[in-house]
Amino acid sequence: MADHPRPPPCVLLERVVRFVEAVGLTSGGASRDPDVAAIIEVGGWSWSTVQMMGSVEEMERLMAPSVKPVAFLGDPPQVSSLHMLLPPPARLDLLGIGEISSTHKGIIVIYANKCYLLYDASNNHLTAIPPIPDSVTSAPIFLPLGRGAVLVSAAGADDDDYIFADIVTSPSTRGINPALPKATIFARVKNGGEWIQSSIPHLPLTPHLCGPTYFFHIDTAFSFAGTIFWVDLLKGILICDDFLSSPQGPRLAFVPLPHCIDAHDKPRHCFSPNEHRSIGRVSGAIKFLALIGYCEASCPENEVKLKTWSLSPDFKHWKEETTLTVGDIWASESFNQMGLPHVLPFSPVLSVNEDGIMYAVLNDVKKEPIPQLNEFGDSLGMQLVPKANYMIRFDMLQNKVLSSTKISKKATSRWLTNTFLATDFSAYLQDRQNAEAAGKVGASAKGKRKRMSSRQAGRSKCQGQA
Numbered sequence: 001m002a003d004h005p006r007p008p009p010c011v012l013l014e015r016v017v018r019f020v021e022a023v024g025l026t027s028g029g030a031s032r033d034p035d036v037a038a039i040i041e042v043g044g045w046s047w048s049t050v051q052m053m054g055s056v057e058e059m060e061r062l063m064a065p066s067v068k069p070v071a072f073l074g075d076p077p078q079v080s081s082l083h084m085l086l087p088p089p090a091r092l093d094l095l096g097i098g099e100i101s102s103t104h105k106g107i108i109v110i111y112a113n114k115c116y117l118l119y120d121a122s123n124n125h126l127t128a129i130p131p132i133p134d135s136v137t138s139a140p141i142f143l144p145l146g147r148g149a150v151l152v153s154a155a156g157a158d159d160d161d162y163i164f165a166d167i168v169t170s171p172s173t174r175g176i177n178p179a180l181p182k183a184t185i186f187a188r189v190k191n192g193g194e195w196i197q198s199s200i201p202h203l204p205l206t207p208h209l210c211g212p213t214y215f216f217h218i219d220t221a222f223s224f225a226g227t228i229f230w231v232d233l234l235k236g237i238l239i240c241d242d243f244l245s246s247p248q249g250p251r252l253a254f255v256p257l258p259h260c261i262d263a264h265d266k267p268r269h270c271f272s273p274n275e276h277r278s279i280g281r282v283s284g285a286i287k288f289l290a291l292i293g294y295c296e297a298s299c300p301e302n303e304v305k306l307k308t309w310s311l312s313p314d315f316k317h318w319k320e321e322t323t324l325t326v327g328d329i330w331a332s333e334s335f336n337q338m339g340l341p342h343v344l345p346f347s348p349v350l351s352v353n354e355d356g357i358m359y360a361v362l363n364d365v366k367k368e369p370i371p372q373l374n375e376f377g378d379s380l381g382m383q384l385v386p387k388a389n390y391m392i393r394f395d396m397l398q399n400k401v402l403s404s405t406k407i408s409k410k411a412t413s414r415w416l417t418n419t420f421l422a423t424d425f426s427a428y429l430q431d432r433q434n435a436e437a438a439g440k441v442g443a444s445a446k447g448k449r450k451r452m453s454s455r456q457a458g459r460s461k462c463q464g465q466a
Helices: 032-045 056-063 325-332 333-335 425-466
Strands: 012-014 014-020 029-031 067-074 079-086 094-106 107-114 115-121 126-128 150-153 161-169 184-188 196-200 221-224 225-233 238-239 251-256 277-282 286-290 304-311 319-327 346-350 357-369 382-395 402-404 420-423
Touching: 014 107, 029 196, 029 402, 032 357, 079 420, 094 150, 094 221, 115 161, 150 221, 150 225, 150 382, 161 238, 277 346, 277 420, 286 346, 304 325, 319 325, 333 402, 346 382, 357 420
Parallel strands: 012 079, 014 079, 029 067
Antiparallel strands: 012 420, 014 094, 067 079, 094 107, 107 115, 115 126, 150 161, 161 184, 184 196, 221 225, 225 238, 238 251, 277 286, 286 304, 304 319, 346 357, 357 382, 382 402
């Protein structure tokens, strides 16, 4: 029997999770077969609402065994993705779309219409968690602060134990705006049955992050060394530790990012921060990457700067590390040898296990006239037409493109909005495969010993009879 190919230690995971009805697939798990991704894409997906369930037991009863996670893994710079496979005929109430909030070791945290799903790659298990109380009613008491759902290792516990947490606030008296700096942290321990509420008098945010023109918003979340990092990619990091372990409650601190953007006249919805900024763990340190000038119409594209910083071990100070202009990247020999388009990098992310390595999308898009005419025979204007979509693996220290790939056989606008995160969750698939292989070897050796013992017993019996 052929061995499974080893999963890559780090992957570029698409944040969108699709619930699909895919004809031709009958089992979940991880795959490195491009045909699997093709089958899933053909299956399509629906915007139908994921049904809300009242309890974990009800959610698990209705979902299992209907939903099977399918992770398609590609070696970077290829893109990896996670789909939830629904065998045909699929239940319409389970078709939909989710979004990855964060990863922790081999577990992926997914939002699915205000519910939470935890996909454990080490055992291919899917756990459903109900929403935070009073957060999904017609007049919710709690509002999310963004993409804040995260797992953190439980203090002093077994390596596999974790705490699942999210942070919310209340609506202001004016209605939809968050009532910052007030907030509440909700948490659940592994295999725990109820949400644990931890009220905070106020977050350590400066007044200008609490309205009325700007509100702190979590773009990404992760944990490191038992500490939670809730990150507003335009402003800074809300750091939380001593979670559930201190009688005084969580200890919170705010660390501004080294290059903040004045978002008062540039609303967040004009430029998603994930398009031009990212942060994460890189080889045991926290690093931040930004394309400076990306949002400024007055800045020529070739003068946009790619800069990185590292956070000090005490999580208080930033140190600048690399600086390049986009023009420097375009002018590099490796970039031009690969025939890559001279466009701004999109959705840049740092490798989690290789220092100085960045991945980014290059969308080759052209303006073309809209083919249809209006009722007077006049042109309807111009439209953006994708020509090619590339992902590059780039060494910022050497200003060198190490490799590139077309992430779609056919150019698509899908990659103009999709963002990614670099994660090592795939390494835990490798651990599972190693354990399975060891089990097969052990079973084979045990069977061999049993057969040898049987033959020896048979020979002894024959000799005795002789």
